[in-house]
Amino acid sequence: xxxxxxxxxxxxxxxxxxxxxxxxxxxxxxxxxxxxxxxxxxxxxxxxxxxxxxxxxxxxxxxxxxxxxxxxxxxxxxxxxxxxxxxxxxxxxxxxxxxxxxxxxxxxxxxxxxxxxxxxxxxxxxxxxxxxxxxxxxxxxxxxxxxxxxxxxxxxxxxxxxxxxxxxxxxxxxxxxxxxxxxxxxxxxxxxxxxxxxxxxxxxxxxxxxxxxxxxxxxxxxxxxxxxxxxxxxxxxxxxxxxxxxxxxxxxxxxx
Amino acid sequence: xxxxxxxxxxxxxxxxxxxxxxxxxxxxxxxxxxxxxxxxxxxxxxxxxxxxxxxxxxxxxxxxxxxxxxxxxxxxxxxxxxxxxxxxxxxxxxxxxxxxxxxxxxxxxxxxxxxxxxxxxxxxxxxxxxxxxxxxxxxxxxxxxxxxxxxxxxxxxxxxxxxxxxxxxxxxxxxxxxxxxxxxxxxxxxxxxxxxxxxxxxxxxxxxxxxxxxxxxxxxxxxxxxxxxxxxxxxxxxxxxxxxxxxxxxxxxxxx
Numbered sequence: 268x269x270x271x272x273x274x275x276x277x278x279x280x281x282x283x284x285x286x287x288x289x290x291x292x293x294x295x296x297x298x299x300x301x302x303x304x305x306x307x308x309x310x311x312x313x314x315x316x317x318x319x320x321x322x323x324x325x326x327x328x329x330x331x332x333x334x335x336x337x338x339x340x341x342x343x344x345x346x347x348x349x350x351x352x353x354x355x356x357x358x359x360x361x362x363x364x365x366x367x368x369x370x371x372x373x374x375x376x377x378x379x380x381x382x383x384x385x386x387x388x389x390x391x392x393x394x395x396x397x398x399x400x401x402x403x404x405x406x407x408x409x410x411x412x413x414x415x416x417x418x419x420x421x422x423x424x425x426x427x428x429x430x431x432x433x434x435x436x437x438x439x440x441x442x443x444x445x446x447x448x449x450x451x452x453x454x455x456x457x458x459x460x461x462x463x464x465x466x467x468x469x470x471x472x473x474x475x476x477x478x479x480x481x482x483x484x485x486x487x488x489x490x491x492x493x494x495x496x497x498x499x500x501x502x503x504x505x506x507x508x509x510x511x512x513x514x515x516x517x518x519x520x521x522x523x
Numbered sequence: 524x525x526x527x528x529x530x531x532x533x534x535x536x537x538x539x540x541x542x543x544x545x546x547x548x549x550x551x552x553x554x555x556x557x558x559x560x561x562x563x564x565x566x567x568x569x570x571x572x573x574x575x576x577x578x579x580x581x582x583x584x585x586x587x588x589x590x591x592x593x594x595x596x597x598x599x600x601x602x603x604x605x606x607x608x609x610x611x612x613x614x615x616x617x618x619x620x621x622x623x624x625x626x627x628x629x630x631x632x633x634x635x636x637x638x639x640x641x642x643x644x645x646x647x648x649x650x651x652x653x654x655x656x657x658x659x660x661x662x663x664x665x666x667x668x669x670x671x672x673x674x675x676x677x678x679x680x681x682x683x684x685x686x687x688x689x690x691x692x693x694x695x696x697x698x699x700x701x702x703x704x705x706x707x708x709x710x711x712x713x714x715x716x717x718x719x720x721x722x723x724x725x726x727x728x729x730x731x732x733x734x735x736x737x738x739x740x741x742x743x744x745x746x747x748x749x750x751x752x753x754x755x756x757x758x759x760x761x762x763x764x765x766x767x768x769x770x771x772x773x774x775x776x777x778x779x
Contacts, residue, residue: 280527282748286630289749291723292696293641293688297561319696322664325633335744337726339602339762341565476763478602478726480744512564514604514762516723521632 270523271332272491278334278520285521288331290319292348292502295512301391301429302508306420308432311508314390314463316428318351319500324521330495331519336469336481341512343475344504347386348515349465350492351501354387357402357450359395359458369407369446370464371498375490383409383443384464387433388503391425397455398423404433404462405449408441413448415441425458430503433462465503466492469517493522526587526779532742540583540778544573546593546605548759549769550684556765557644557687557716559676567686568645570759570770572608577754579778585750586776591725592738593759593772602728603770604760605739607751609720611642614704616654616712625662625700626720639664639697640720642672643760646685648715650677655709657716659689664697674707681714686760724749724757729770751776 271281294315302311324330340346353367370382389402404417417436425431433444447462467489469481481487494500504511526532535541548570556565575586593603610623626638642659659672673690691698701718727737741748751757759770 276528276530279529279531279748283525283527285633287749288631289638289723290696291640291721293564295562295564317696322636323634325630328633331632337604337723339604339726341763474600476600476602477728478604478762479728480726480739510562512562514564514566516726519632 271520281521285325285328288519290517292317292319292513292515292517294502296428296510298426299510300508301422301425303431304422307422308419309435310432310505312388312430312432312503312505313428313508313511314430315502315513321494321496321498321500323496327523328521330493330522332491332493332522333468333517334520335518336471337478337516338471338473338481339478339514340473341475342504342507342509344473344506346471346473346513347465347467347503347505348469348517349386349467349501349503350494351499352464354444354447354462354464355450357452357460359397359452359455359460362451364450367447367462373492381445382466383445384466385434385443386465386467387444388463388465389419389431389433390461390463391427391429391458392461393459394426395424395455395458397452397458400455401453402460403451404447406444407446407448409443409445411445468492468494494519526748532589532777535777535779541775542586542778543773543775546570546573546759546770546772546774550767552682553767554765555678555681555685557646557678557681557685558689559678560690564688565765566643566688566760566762567765568684568758569761573757575751575753575755579753583778585752586778587748587750588724588774589742589777590738590740590775591727591772593727593729593770594737595729595770596768599764599766600729601764602726602762604726604762605724605774606758606760607722607724608756608758611701611718611720612704613647613715613717614657614706615715616650616706620704623701637699638722639699640722641688642698642701643719643721644687644689644716645719646681646683646714647717649683650679650681650714651712652679653710654679654712654714656707658705658707659701659718660703661698662700662702663695664699666699668702670695721760722749
């Protein structure tokens with residue numbers, strides 16, 4: 268345990284000593300994405316193409332905790348703002364897999380551990396030309412068991428920025444993914460898929476045009492993941508496949 | 524006295540080192556979404572620009588926003604956002620670019636650096652029927668100079684207070700400074716577009732019956748307290764509507 272979350276007054280004094288940070292996010296999807304099916308995540312998802320990279324922090328500071336998030340969306344959605352890890356990439360032409368990173372190590376509940384994302388997603392980063400392709404994901408599960416597989420049948424020709432939840436299709440008994448070691452597809456001639464692992468820092472159930480404030484650390488239902496330099500923060504919508512705009516303002520307090 | 528504890532906040536209230544400013548604004552003519560790209564974010568200015576005292580009163584070295592409330596009579600569901608405004612520059616479509624300020628340098632998470640924000644553009648002199656397009660040259664969030672926004676087509680005959688957020692170069696999420704704005708196309712273009720940097724200070728919805736008030740309590744809601752200084756300008760953005768309407772509200776700041 269560091270400094271910021273030891274006491275309420277520490278959050279105030281950290282603001283004085285180290286300065287708070289704020290990051291404003293604006294992005295939009297100008298075209299509908301491809302809706303999910305029962306074989307591709309059940310719940311439709313979409314990833315905004317813009318991301319924020321956590322900038323450097325000062326001496327003696329290990330990162331920042333998100334203590335507030337104000338969120339506006341043009342759609343009624345479940346919005347997930349998350350630390351995002353690229354787990355791997357599949358180029359459909361040639362069925363070629365390129366490995367990414369494993370999920371990061373984080374301190375959770377006072378213990379440093381290898382995280383496993385509970386929200387692994389497959390995102391279309393270049394539109395696919397493929398008719399109901401079967402995607403096979405080989406992964407390391409939450410306990411470190413290697414060679415686990417998940418199979419999804421994606422919709423035909425899914426478009427860019429579509430996101431498909433992998434969790435419903437993990438092997439029986441698995442709840443998370445530490446790493447992806449393979450992606451392969453049964454058919455298709457073009458497009459790119461990327462596997463991302465998400466560690467949510469904001470979970471926002473937002474109605475269209477109704478700004479919300481996410482709970483403070485006293486009331487949040489999420490673990491407080493420390494945001495560290497060079498980590499990527501990405502924004503997803505779940506529950507829609509329609510065009511969408513979003514504004515989000517994240518406030519951070521420094522952790523020593 | 525620097526505010527390093529929650530008791531410090533209440534002590535300043537007891538010492539009458541607070542300042543409350545009323546907010547008021549009215550849109551009598553429906554505005555336009557300034558940029559014509561598909562699914563562009565709908566955002567505009569509403570209300571006056573408020574300036575904090577300059578110089579600051581004796582014994583006050585800065586202010587922290589502790590409360591922001593707003594009520595609107597706009598029929599559609601919408602949201603209001605209190606922001607600190609930084610004039611980054613403007614373009615007179617006939618005469619060209621006039622430079623403004625850069626985003627302020629602050630200490631955030633232990634690092635002193637120029638802050639960054641999306642660009643918010645607002646019409647200050649109505650545009651003619653063929654205003655053409657503008658492109659913005661800027662310094663990005665990492666200090667890279669000469670970055671250029673998408674060349675954004677301006678919506679014809681946009682009225683005063685119409686607004687929009689231009690698209691930045693791929694990979695950019697914020698700007699530190701605007702160094703040029705150029706106009707292209709159109710027919711005898713006229714009008715003025717002003718570009719602001721924004722530091723978010725609170726967002727509230729207007730969702731219930733017209734006139735219902737919504738309050739953002741910054742002391743305990745976000746636990747992140749941003750400092751404002753002498754002469755800082757504050758304004759209100761409105762998201763999700765171009766309809767006529769008005770707002771009333773107030774902000775409270777505590778001195779330290």
